[in-house]
């Protein structure tokens with residue numbers, strides 16, 4: 001069963017301090033696909049990503065990546081297995097240039113040289129702005145840099161937390177295009193509150209509610225299920241209107 005999944009989160013319970021944040025959360029991510037975690041603010045989406053990468057390790061349950069149990073490992077070692085994490089707060093180095101930020105994301109010597117063409121093709125702005133410091137970038141450019149950093153080392157899986165958050169509509173479109181292109185190269189577990197974006201990118205969804213994974217399935221089914229969308233996603237998302245733009 002697990003072989004078809006690059007990542008399996010199996011019945012994890014995660015505590016932060018004495019707080020029981022995740023309870024019996026399970027998420028599977030098929031290789032070469034995008035799975036999106038949906039749910040209200042505070043539901044536990046970010047904690048689920050942090051549980052995978054080892055920043056908030058689970059107290060029980062298993063996390064299996066590429067056939068290997070990783071739930072007991074340290075975050076640094078988990079990342080080294082080939083998982084890129086783009087945190088919600090972007091976490092770029094504001095005093096360093098774009099190029100320095102990218103260079104620091106190397107896991108092996110030469111990572112950036114090997115991937116620079118691919119990265120700058122996806123993010124032409126970053127090449128143009130490569131000498132600017134992090135704090136000279138707009139919010140959108142910082143977000144692009146945060147995603148670009150995860151592409152510097154060889155990663156098999158990307159965990160991307162709310163890439164569209166705080167972005168202007170035009171930049172949301174750009175980010176969508178980037179993630180769409182990334183799908184051809186890698187596997188993604190995405191957290192995305194923008195339902196339009198989530199529904200157009202992801203094949204599968206898992207709804208997290210109050211620290212539990214309560215629903216999962218094909219995105220093509222969810223977009224038709226207004227009741228489920230309303231019940232668990234409520235006012236935190238835009239209605240899933242159909243766009244007339246051809247894909």
Ligand SMILES: Nc1ncnc2c1ncn2[C@@H]1O[C@H](COP(=O)(O)OP(=O)(O)O)[C@@H](O)[C@H]1O
Nearest residue numbers: 016019021039040041042043044045046047048
């Ligand atoms: N460091 C922390 N200490 C205590 N509670 C936390 C901490 N981080 C997150 N939480 C709580 O865990 C729950 C899930 O948070 P989070 O995973 O960030 O939700 P989401 O990403 O879905 O908005 C929330 O109720 C939040 O208040």
Ligand SMILES: [Mg+2]
Nearest residue numbers: 045046047088
């Ligand atoms: Mg979050």
